[in-house]
Amino acid sequence: MTTEKNKLTTSWGAPVGDNQNSMTAGARGPTLIQDVHLLEKLAHFNRERVPERVVHAKGAGAHGYFEVTNDVTPYTKAAFLSEVGKRTPLFVRFSTVAGENGSADTVRDPRGFAVKFYTEEGNYDLVGNNTPVFFIRDAIKFPDFIHTQKRHPQTHLKNPNAVWDFWSLSPESLHQVTILMSDRGIPATLRHMHGFGSHTFKWVNAAGDGVWVKYHFKTEQGIQNLAPDVAAQIAGDNPDYHTEDLFNAIQSGNYPSWKLCVQIMPLEDANTYRFDPFDVTKVWSQKDYPLIEVGRMVLDRNPENYFAEVEQATFSPGTLVPGIDVSPDKMLQGRLFAYHDAHRYRVGANHQALPINRARSEVNHYQRDGQMRFDNNGGGSVYYEPNSFGGPAETPENKPAAYEVSGQADSVAYDRDDHYTQAGDLYRLLSEEERSRLVQTIVGAMQPVEKDEIKLRQIGHFYKADPEYGRRIAEGLGLPVPEQ
Known part of the structure; x- marks a missing residue:
């Protein structure tokens, strides 16, 4: 016996009489556009996937x-x-x-x-x-960084040239690259x-x-x-x-x-x-x-x-x-x-x-409307602030604490550019077995890079972090250590 709880309905709550056969003009059709249940199922199916995250998709x-x-x-x-x-x-x-x-x-x-x-x-x-x-x-x-991690617009393949070109031109990446290529990368x-x-x-x-x-x-x-x-x-x-x-x-x-x-x-x-x-x-x-x-x-x-x-x-x-x-x-x-x-x-x-x-706490604000507004949209309550009708009001004690800023409005880099000390310290903390695996992983990742110019530039960064680090990768790639 079908109960209300397990009765199949449309998305608007009407009971569905047949979910196995679409409505057609006779046994062979064609299918009728008046089969609104079919249309709703197909239209919803086309929209079941929201755009995936640009990063962190999986x-x-x-x-x-x-x-x-x-x-x-x-x-x-x-x-x-x-x-x-x-x-x-x-x-x-x-x-x-x-x-x-x-x-x-x-x-x-x-x-x-x-x-x-x-x-x-x-x-x-x-x-x-x-x-x-x-x-x-x-x-x-x-x-730009994420573009290098995605697919080449022509080949639709991952592109080690872009990856290492960007990293070699962005020496601040060296510390994270060392972590990523170490055992902790997987x-x-x-x-x-x-x-x-x-x-x-x-x-x-x-x-x-x-x-x-x-x-x-x-x-x-x-x-x-x-x-x-x-x-x-x-x-x-x-x-x-x-x-x-x-x-x-x-x-x-x-x-x-x-x-x-x-x-x-x-x-x-x-x-x-x-x-x-x-x-x-x-x-x-x-x-x-x-x-x-x-x-x-x-x-x-x-x-x-x-x-x-x-x-x-x-x-x-x-x-x-x-x-x-x-x-x-x-x-x-x-x-x-x-x-x-x-x-x-x-x-x-x-x-x-x-x-x-x-939020599990009370949510009170004046944001209204927008696609897929699925609550009561504030009902008939006051919808602007400030107001004279007792609507939610600010609580000054919850203002973020102030901190001092100074300087001219300009496009300014960080004023300290030591990108090598911490990467070198990390390398020296690794055991010999861990260093060997790190070097092997980096060499394997850099071998497909087509331009020696990119490889040599990146080797220079490894060398500045630790001379042994740079030499071992250069030897693995069959390249000289760049003059420092």
């Missing part, structure tokens, strides 16, 4: 919670961090960066590490990677990698005092990576390996977890630290600014529907709560616009109202 996600384990109220007034033991629900999306939606999980690529905290003061998004640095440090270079699973906010952010406490902060998610499963030959085999056998592993781990009750720590820098240190603390191609030494434990993130529930949750989840570093603010990091400043704008294009102007993105 991803996996899960629900979980964050629990505070250490008192950080001296540094921030963020309510979800206000007391030890407090739990906040969250959603995480992991992703590769350069590949398309159907690409393999086990490619050599940074991994996106995006966390949405559903706090009582609104959502807070921490949108980072599994690396503490990035390839570039100014958002104006981002479209995580064994999404559970066995660290996560980082990467950028510098600002925390402000209840007294209005601020500090600069960097986020570190330390995997409690331990770091594990894949050898390139194993990763290549898995990519062919099971391109969704990481997605499957995360789902199965949670499904079996093996909940992955990370410890969140931060580095704290006094505001005044930004003017004297030996590296620009807002340059996302650099790290802060943990000897200078030790890790401070904040809490623990646990993923314990899989999505019920991939599209509704993982694909429609939208993250932006501009999704902030009181007590957490941004820094003058030029790459971060560009992302504050670009991420929200990408979601408006890809998912729609009302993407924040979708269930996966909707």
Whole structure:
């Protein structure tokens, strides 16, 4: 017996009498345009795929919670961090960066590490990677960089000439390139990698005092990576390996977890630290600014529907709560616009109202209309501000804390350009086996580059980071070390 619960209907709720045969003029047709159920099914099917993300297209996600384990109220007034033991629900999306939606999980690529905290003061998004640095440090270079990671417009193939040409002409990329080409360039699973906010952010406490902060998610499963030959085999056998592993781990009750720590820098240190603390191609030494434990993130529930949750989840570093603010990091400043704008294009102007993105706290604003407005659109309430009808009003105590700026309006680079020290330090930290694998990976990646000019320019950067680093890659490519 058919009940109301399992009765098939059209999208407007009318019962469907026949879902196996389209309406035709006689047994052989033609099909009638009056079959509105058929038309709606076909039209909706044509629109079932929203545009994929330009970057981070291939991803996996899960629900979980964050629990505070250490008192950080001296540094921030963020309510979800206000007391030890407090739990906040969250959603995480992991992703590769350069590949398309159907690409393999086990490619050599940074991994996106995006966390949405559903706090009582609104959502807070921490949108980072599994690396503490990035390839570039100014958002104006981002479209060009991503173009090099995509496909050649004529051949539609990946283009190592573009990749290494851009990197060799952008020496600030050397630190991230070294990480990417190291063993950590291919995580064994999404559970066995660290996560980082990467950028510098600002925390402000209840007294209005601020500090600069960097986020570190330390995997409690331990770091594990894949050898390139194993990763290549898995990519062919099971391109969704990481997605499957995360789902199965949670499904079996093996909940992955990370410890969140931060580095704290006094505001005044930004003017004297030996590296620009807002340059996302650099790290802060943990000897200078030790890790401070904040809490623990646990993923314990899989999505019920991939599209509704993982694909429609939208993250932006501009999704902030009181007590957490941004820094003058030029790459971060560009992302504050670009991420929200990408979601408006890809998912729609009302993407924040979708269930996966909707804040768990009360949402009161004067934004109205737009495509796919699926709530009551504010009803008949007042729709402008300021007003005399008791509508939502600003709360001055939640204004972001001010900080001093100075200088002329101009297109200006960072004033410190040491792109080699930290990359060299990282190389020297590696064991001999790790260095050999790093060199082998770089040599293999650079061999298809057609111009020796590009190879020699890049070898020069490796040499400046560490002479042995440069010499070994030059020898592997059968090229001389450029005169320094």
